[in-house]
Amino acid sequence: MSIDPLKLRQVSVFQNATDDDLGLIAQHGIERSIEEGEFFFFQGDPATYFYVLISGRAKLMQMNPTGQQVNLRTISAWQMFGALGAVREHAIYPASAQALEHSTALAVKSEYLHELMQTRPYLSIDLMKLMTGYIQEIQECYRELATEKVERRIARALLRLTSQMGVKTQQGYIELAFTRQELAEMSGTTLYTVSRVMSEWEKHGLVESGRERVVIRNPHGLVQIAEESNE
Amino acid sequence: MSIDPLKLRQVSVFQNATDDDLGLIAQHGIERSIEEGEFFFFQGDPATYFYVLISGRAKLMQMNPTGQQVNLRTISAWQMFGALGAVREHAIYPASAQALEHSTALAVKSEYLHELMQTRPYLSIDLMKLMTGYIQEIQECYRELATEKVERRIARALLRLTSQMGVKTQQGYIELAFTRQELAEMSGTTLYTVSRVMSEWEKHGLVESGRERVVIRNPHGLVQIAEESNE
DNA sequence: CGAACAATTGATCCTCATCAAACCTTGTGG
DNA sequence: CCACAAGGTTTGATGAGGATCAATTGTTCG
Numbered sequence: 001m002s003i004d005p006l007k008l009r010q011v012s013v014f015q016n017a018t019d020d021d022l023g024l025i026a027q028h029g030i031e032r033s034i035e036e037g038e039f040f041f042f043q044g045d046p047a048t049y050f051y052v053l054i055s056g057r058a059k060l061m062q063m064n065p066t067g068q069q070v071n072l073r074t075i076s077a078w079q080m081f082g083a084l085g086a087v088r089e090h091a092i093y094p095a096s097a098q099a100l101e102h103s104t105a106l107a108v109k110s111e112y113l114h115e116l117m118q119t120r121p122y123l124s125i126d127l128m129k130l131m132t133g134y135i136q137e138i139q140e141c142y143r144e145l146a147t148e149k150v151e152r153r154i155a156r157a158l159l160r161l162t163s164q165m166g167v168k169t170q171q172g173y174i175e176l177a178f179t180r181q182e183l184a185e186m187s188g189t190t191l192y193t194v195s196r197v198m199s200e201w202e203k204h205g206l207v208e209s210g211r212e213r214v215v216i217r218n219p220h221g222l223v224q225i226a227e228e229s230n231e
Numbered sequence: 232m233s234i235d236p237l238k239l240r241q242v243s244v245f246q247n248a249t250d251d252d253l254g255l256i257a258q259h260g261i262e263r264s265i266e267e268g269e270f271f272f273f274q275g276d277p278a279t280y281f282y283v284l285i286s287g288r289a290k291l292m293q294m295n296p297t298g299q300q301v302n303l304r305t306i307s308a309w310q311m312f313g314a315l316g317a318v319r320e321h322a323i324y325p326a327s328a329q330a331l332e333h334s335t336a337l338a339v340k341s342e343y344l345h346e347l348m349q350t351r352p353y354l355s356i357d358l359m360k361l362m363t364g365y366i367q368e369i370q371e372c373y374r375e376l377a378t379e380k381v382e383r384r385i386a387r388a389l390l391r392l393t394s395q396m397g398v399k400t401q402q403g404y405i406e407l408a409f410t411r412q413e414l415a416e417m418s419g420t421t422l423y424t425v426s427r428v429m430s431e432w433e434k435h436g437l438v439e440s441g442r443e444r445v446v447i448r449n450p451h452g453l454v455q456i457a458e459e460s461n462e
Numbered sequence: 463c464g465a466a467c468a469a470t471t472g473a474t475c476c477t478c479a480t481c482a483a484a485c486c487t488t489g490t491g492g
Numbered sequence: 493c494c495a496c497a498a499g500g501t502t503t504g505a506t507g508a509g510g511a512t513c514a515a516t517t518g519t520t521c522g
Contacts, residue, residue: 062371062374064374068378070373070374070377070378072373084363084367087356087360088360094370117356121349124352124356124359125348125349125355128358131359131362132315132318132322132362134366135315135325135365135366138366138369138373139293139325139369141373142301142303142376143293143295143301145373145377145419146301146376146419147295147297147299149509150509179467179468180468180469180470181468188376190510190512191469192510192511192512192513193510193511195470195471196470196471196510199469210469210518210519211469211518211520212468212519380477410499410501420478420479421479423480423501423502423503426500426501426502427502427503429501430502430503441487441501442499443487443500
């Protein structure tokens, strides 16, 4: 039992691929199932496969020698990750990929994508589009971390998550499923600070928070915090 | 009077290009001369040209609304920059490029590179290699900024510069030409902190510093600071 | 119910940013 | 050739913003 190749069209890098190409890719891939907390791959491993997340959620992260983590990106269904190995031979993953919940993914040999790109320019272009988007995002995160205060960074992180993975509740609010720790790793701070900031926001009715859960009640208010000049 | 097309082979993205291709690119480019402090382009401008630096030095930087700067990359001769526009139509530059000294560069229409990539897979691949390298570098910077202390970040910044643009002095030391302000922007701190750290290092014979100048006398010592576990 | 894990909150401390003032270095013009 | 201006650098004093530690309180699940 394998996935429907045509569903791969949802992957931004494959948006311009032919049906045949999608079939080939699906055919060359194997489905992997990963439990919550387990890893797709580790930073430093040879980058022999790239992945397309089919279900679940995952995160890309780096660890420094002392074990502190930094979250680089959160991945939801039909996003590609670990594709840097398709560009360079003998590349290694520059980050680790960990499942945030039980997930399945299609794993395809990097060299196969590399081979395809030799004869399909649109594939390269679309992969580059993904890369440029990613470069812009991380550049922005970097600038924020260097120049902005925590509260604003946390607001930005929440807004980013909202647009990527926000789920509407019945009341029309937006719900996110992350621990304080995870939010801290995304905004370059500690879980204590995130907790304090959230408590403060809750007092002002901006958010409503619980265990592994944040409900945004007033997105506009968050945007204000994210944008307002340093008063 | 135009540049020798074959010199473009030094550009990593053009390493596999044919002589004819190099000729075409040179032919489609115009030479621009930029004075110290002037800009090649600004963040937010339409990304209609990409550049190859022919002589001089430049930096890619972002500014936040309050005017604080972050340095993303320093560019030396025969490096390409501003190429994100070749990937996506109507793209805008995500950063500004400023000349650190009088510089000349070849400016080529982004869409021309885009066109070439349609029929020359190796060009796309080589541009992607550049991008992946860049992604890895900025990811690393991001992680450092989020998890490491200033002293170590400054050491890392110096080491990065050393490998990219270091010039050997007669005595075999490595000399770099940057102001405290510039070093601060590269390591996410202030010129005051950079100055203090450098004074401290100078006492221990690691570096020798002057106006817009840093001489590294003991690279190994810097590596130790950059790597040593948080004691 | 109890164990494991997540969140909160207070107290404390430390790293750096910030401000201010003085000091160097370099280049320019009289 | 000296004086001065402009810009880079150093250093001290001060304070704020968060990190860290510790103790307590929720929450979920077997």
